[in-house]
Amino acid sequence: MIQTLGQVMLYVDNQEEGAQFWSEKFGFTIIAEEDNGQGMKWIELAPTTDAETTIVLHNKELIAKMDPDLHLGTPSLMFYTKDLDAFYQKLQNNQVTVGEIVEMPSGRVFNFADNENNYFAVTERA
Template sequence: MINKLGQIMLYVNNQDESLEFWTEKVGFIIVSEEDNGQGMRWIEIAPTKKAETSIVLHNKELIAKMQPELNLNTPSLMFYSDDLDKLYQDLSGKNITVGEIVNMPAGRVFNFADNENNYFAVMEKK
């Protein structure tokens, strides 16, 4: 029986630039970084050390060659924040593309784009 979501695979064009975006601009931490010495490198990141779910940055081009049948599209991710306004101002101040804050039935939400122009959403959860 599945009881939680462990990792989300995010296939990116440039792992170093994506790592910089997620750690330096969004504030995630590096959980682990592995390199098998044969070109396969993956970087696990998370918003905090105690996060139950992490993101693993994979090299999109390499994975496409290894497993051409895989869907390498960016997943639709919804992050939660307990201070949406502060996060919005913080990301906006770092020249990150952010959408307007909108009121949804479940709460206030905005989206933002990463360094590869993939969009993700953040919802206020207090």
């Protein structure tokens, strides 16, 4: 039986720039940086050091060479925040591209783009 979602793999063009975006602009902590010494490197990030789910940045080009049939598209991710307005303002202050806050049946939500123009969403959840 599955207990929790452990990691979300994001395949990116530039791992260092991706890590910089998620840590500096979004406020995530770098949990680990691993390099197997054979060209395979990954960077693991999370909102806190004890988060149940982490994001792992992988080099898209390298993964495509290793497994040409693997789907390398960006997953649709929804992040939760307790204070949507404050977080929205933080991202704007950090020059992150954000969409308008909209009211959905499930609550208020907005989207944002990472440094590679992949879009994700944030909703308010207590």
